Amino acid sequence: MHLKNYLRLAALSSALFFQSCGDDGDSDEPLDTTNPEITISGIENDEAVWNNLAIQASATDDIAIASIELYLDNELLKSDETTGSIKTEWDTNDYEDGQHTIKVVATDNAGNKAEKEVSFEIKNVLVTLKSAADLMDSGQSGIVFLSDLEGKIIIEQTITSGQTIEIRQNGYDGTEFFLTEMFGPFEDDLQRLITYEHIERGQIWNVSHRSIDHRHPQSSRTVKFENMESNAHYKISTAYNLRDVNRDEITIPAYDGIYDFIVIKENSRYVPAAYHLYNNVVDGSNIDLSQVTSEFDYVDISFPKYQKSMCYIYGYNDSFNERVQVCSERAADKSVSSFPYTGDTFDNYQIHIAWYDAYSSFDQYTYGIDDYEINAVEQNFNLELKDDMFSYSADGSFDYMKITFYITNENPGYDTPWEYILSGGENREIPLLEIPESLNGAEYLSEYGNRYFYDVDDMENYEDLKEFIGTSTYGYYDTEHTEGLGYSVFRQANVD
Structure with a gap:
């Protein structure tokens, strides 16, 4: 072979060799662009959780x-670089509600x-209790206790005026419970309990004092009367009633902010005249x-035929809060009765029919x-009282x-009323709640007392009542003492 041909062959072989090496570097396999897939178990989106929470994530x-x-909230809790899976259990009480x-976050090779996210709500606070600054007298306190759906006490909490208290109990896993307010002296004197059913975990609850009254007389005023007619009868209005003026000088209760009084003159037959x-x-x-x-105006009201x-x-x-009574009259024995009131003397009126x-x-x-119309409250009701529960x-x-039940009291001759606020329904079973130790061995009596049925403006059911209490100032008390909020109540005695 001539040298010239040999050099040409060597050059061609080198070119083929380097081309072959270049082809080996260009793989036919595609690049990996597929994201991992993530699965999260133990919690659902928008779920409410409490106490211990076990979560598993895998990719x-x-x-x-x-x-x-x-x-958790953008802070790393745990990571794994070997199995593609994470298990963790943590106490949600370490975090705010x-x-x-x-x-x-999962990453492949x-x-x-x-990334995958789950939003959820922590609800370790069973209920947030709020008490108004003037809820109770100085030095007075009450107790609020929660009971599970079997009637067993979960936790007790002492409460005074002007408090906000978050009630927690790590050992309780339920979503609902009973809430009972208990006020009054806890020894020999008057006390009262009122229980609300099916309070939901996380609810805000404004505590009510059943005997609260923001219209205590602050003092008294002595007033003198002139030019009293001998054949007429006179009455002067106070916050709650009309008081007879039977002499030239009397002393009446005085309320802060109330300085205007109505005086009514009645004729010889005690009929309001002016x-x-x-x-x-x-x-x-x-x-x-x-x-x-001044002459009276009159409002006509139709009554059913009751004894009184x-x-x-x-x-x-x-x-x-500055209201005064302008009428206190019995209905006539006929279908429609007319009642006097003081016309445009006042901008607003409240009527109480009984x-x-x-x-x-x-x-x-x-x-x-x-x-004006009377809206009667219709009801059908039956109840069976058993050893540790009642059905209705x-x-x-x-x-x-x-429904009012009674428990024994250390004070002879007096039984403590325990009121249950409930919704309607068919064949409902409610436990008789466990009695707190602070009541010194009290026991339920073997029968129940009166039942009351309420129809409140702007409410449709028991759920509306719970919502109202959560946004009120004085809790349940405000259902009966809020300006503009009318209500009706039918009471029926237990005559079984």
Whole structure:
């Protein structure tokens, strides 16, 4: 072979060799661009959780998982670089109640990443109790206790005025419970318990004092009367009633902010004939009865035929707490009765209608005078009391009901009332709740007392009552003492 041909052949072989090496570097296999897939178990999106929580997260990939990480609110809790799986159990009580987020991040060998998030709510607080600053007198306290659905006490909490208390009990895993308020001296004197069913975990609860009254007289005022007619009868209004003026000088209860009084003149048959509003009545004021000349307006109200029917009318201007009674009259023995009131002397009126017989009563509180109607509360009810529970069925036009039971008291001759606030329903079973040790061995009596059926404006059912209590100031008390919120209640005695 000539040298020239040999060199050409060597050059061609080298070219083929290097081309072959270049082809080996260009693989036909595609690049890995597939993200891992993540599975989270032990918790669902928007779930409410409490106490201990066990979570498992795992990731799969078409080739291999390099790492998996689990974050709580963007803080790393745990990671794994070998199995592609994470298991963790943690105590949610170490974190604040409210919304939180679990995030899992998985990375494969090619650097592809996937993320998955689950939002959830921690609810370790069973209930947040709130008490108004003036809920109780100085030095007075009460007890709120929670009971499980079997009636066993979960936890007790002492409460005073002006508190906000978060109630927790790590050992309780239920979603609902009974809540009982207990106020009054806990030895020999008056006390009362009131229980609410099916309170949901996490609810805000404004505590109510059943005997609360923000209209205690702060003092008294002595007033003198002039020009009293001998054949007429006079009455002066106070916050709660009309008081007879039977002499030239009397002392009346004084309430802060209330200085206007109505004086009513009745004829010889005690029928209201005229009235007058006296302003700025203070201690020592002289009231000239010759000014009692204004004529009454009248409102017509239809009554059912009960043994006794009454109408009470209260007038007020700026504040319902400054109301005064302007009418306290028994209904006539006919289908429609007319009741006097003081016309445009006051901007606002509340009417209280009441009737009763030997075993039942009805009370309706409404606001306004025009087009007055009585809305009777219809109900069908039966109850069976057993050893440690009671069952009942109740339906009708009421929003919620109240059943009174009694437990023994160390004070002879007095039994402590225990009221259960309940919803209607068919064949419902309610446990008789465990009695707190603070009641010194009290026991349930073998029968129940009155039942009450409530129809409250702007409420449709028991759930609305719970929502109302959560946004009120004085809890249940406000259902009966909120300006503009009318209600009716039918009481039925237990005559079994």
